[in-house]
Amino acid sequence: MTETHPVTATVNGREETFEVEGLESLMDVLRDKLHLSGTKEGCREGECGACTVLLDGKPVNSCGYIARAAEGREIETIEGLNDALSMRIKTAIVEAGGIQCGYCTPGIVVMLSGLLRRHAAPDERLIRQALSGNICRCTGYAQIVDAVLGVVQGKAAAE
Ligand code: FES
Ligand code: FES
Incomplete structure (x- = not known):
């Protein structure tokens, strides 16, 4: 045993x-x-x-x-990622068309939630760097990065 x-x-x-x-x-x-x-x-x-x-x-x-x-x-x-920031990330990715097969999506959302907790306003370079270890074979990443930039801009406007 x-x-x-x-x-x-x-x-x-x-x-x-x-x-x-x-x-x-x-x-x-x-x-x-x-x-x-x-x-x-x-x-x-x-x-x-x-x-x-x-x-x-x-x-x-x-x-x-x-x-x-x-x-x-x-x-x-x-x-467990149901806090307001994580929910905004999830919604933004869906609305931007950043999900196709969806297999990579949980890992990407977790990675981005961690990133946006640590960095209030990451730029595109930092977002792409954070995602460099998350392989998405479907989307080409552009929609996902745009979604995150939208969340960052929304955060800044609300502050
Ligand atoms: S399953 Fe863990 S990095 Fe691919
Ligand atoms: S949406 Fe299919 S691997 Fe990312």
Whole structure:
């Protein structure tokens, strides 16, 4: 029988305790044990960004993050990003036509939520740099970047 270890972390604002095996990835725990399937499985090699989550507010590829290391930390997945800023990002991407197949979208929204929390007004270069690890095979990124710039302008106008 495989040995497991209990890990306790805050997931989307709730304390969760889950059993993890040796080098099991955070992505697998989120998807298979906590049923948070909005975190997508893509390359499993840290190359595509589909599995991006926020860990203590910073974006990480959860496929490459050992779940045991999440002990005591705060994890946010796409399912938990319902704050006003994240909702504005989601709506803007939809309205700009920045979703086609949608497979990359959760990871991109998580990445952008993390970016806009850290930077009040990122410019296009910074937005594209933040998205450089999130592969979208459908959109060409222009609509997504335009959507984020619109959110940034809306924020500035409201302040
Ligand atoms: S599945 Fe994690 S980076 Fe691709
Ligand atoms: S919308 Fe299809 S991969 Fe991005």
